[in-house]
Amino acid sequence: MIGVEDYRRVAPPGVVDIILTLGERLRGRRLLHLSGGRFGGGPAEILHTMVPIMTDLGIEAVWEITGGDPAFYATATTLEAALRGPERVLTDEALDHFVDMNRVNAKKLSLEADLVLVHDVQPATLVQQRPASGRWVWRCHFDCSRPQRRAWSFLRPFVNQYDAAIFSLPAFARRLGVPKYIIQPSIDPLSEKNRDLSPREVATILGTLGIGQDKPILLQVGSFNSADDPLGVVNAYRLVKKHYDVRLVLAGTLADPEGPSVLDELRESAQRDPDILIRELPPDAHIQINALQRAATIVLQKSVRGSFGLGAAEAMWKGKPVIGGFVGGLPHQIVYDVTGYTVHSVEGAAFRLRHLLNNRELIARMGAAGREHVRRSFLITRHLVDYMALLIHLAS
């Protein structure tokens, strides 16, 4: 099992000592994470590592999940989608049932803790059943700054029953009656998705994916949806391909309902170009993503609608320059002209790709700067320190 001492070789000097000291102060405290599931998405990936490390430090860290019938899950999904912005249909009956199901969840779970971190929407209404002692914090991992009004009207009274809320960026937050803390997400450098791989391992994995390494690889990893703009990436690649013999790899998952139609359109557009490779991956294809990012020459994250977009940090950790859209968390990860570029258009992405391909020395320099930037700002060690500081601050 990986322990906190294992991070000394990857974290900035001194950070593990800070973690150990904070751990001493928090020994015996109970920290309860409540989420809607144990799989899928960055928050769950990080909790899988963070909870055992906290336990290793002597903190009584517990991770519980909520559950219910199909209608409960459907409402949770619709509610979160509506909080992200798009119009969705939410009926009073569905929302009442959602709250009722969480009342049942509350009876099944032990909610006593010094700090309860409630992640995202599915368990959010459990705060109604909070015990008299302990501090409760709602941890929102997505951008809910422009929600559908009805969805926010439903959720806001619950959020205001917490002691505080956490958002990944100030721009992701709404006006609330409780303090709003800012804690950026992180990647785990020792996980399957980010650990070191030998060139032979990379070559083997790329071989199984049917991807050659005989020419520079431009890579985008992300969902096949309009928010991640894979079609825009194809158009940028076409502008670059006139001048450079490169290969485009689009790897991702079918995470949402528009996925199949976007994928069909991509396949159609790629039909006559053998250097456009589209790979649909399962949600747990961590080592494949790791190998693809390590094999890439330049990584794109050309999103047009914002999430935090930790794929940029993952790629920078592997020493790759990143060209990303100017949305969500990407401008906060990519240091312009130092670790990559943020762009506003297909043409901007193509221009920066050509710029890097024409100045190869920049690729290595930006890659090295990106890795150091991630080491300081986006590793799980920093995330752990932030949560521990929050626990100390709220308990004081």
Add this chain to the structure above:
Amino acid sequence: MNRRAKHPFVFTGCVELRQALDHRATDERELLERLEEVPAGSVFYHTHGYFLRHRPITTAYGNDFAAWAAAHLRDQVLAERLAVVNPFEFSTLEDLREELASVIHDHLVRLSSVPRVELGEVFYFQQSHVVEVTLGPGAETLAEFRTGLAAVDASAIYMHMVEARARLGRRAGDFAEWIRSSLEMPELAEKIERIDTYMTNLEKVRARVLTLVDSALEGSAA
């Protein structure tokens, strides 16, 4: 240099817990208005606190207001005028706030239109809560101090050189004060006190203190 200190020096690092406020600015006029009404802790966060977050790989602007004017408003003139405001020269945060507001006001009266964010990011005012973390055993000699300083988390440099002076009222900074009062080495203390922490980064400050300490250790060994 085996002189033992009367009191050991205990390195203290910190963790900065950021808190978003309900104040934001989309143009320079709003920046001025919000700057005049936010809590003093927010002024501290965006000026002195900049040194804790600033990384050597990025361009130094000295404070978040100047960095925003340059990167998101594309107003290099305002960025330059804000960047030269050295927060360490002001004895109170209200004096610093007044100076920053005055710079923005003087800039605005010379403009025919107010620069605003078009493709960049809105400015979100924040403040922070600093959680102090005691690090390692105390140093009792200059050599032990040197060893500790070389290995300690960069946040300790911020705590002892920036936070101690600006928020805790220890104007000399903790390193100089301890070397002067506990090791009774006033010359070295004075040199460390004179280190300019403005427009640099914490690692460079660490390197400068180490260089001065090394010279003192070599001088005593010769």
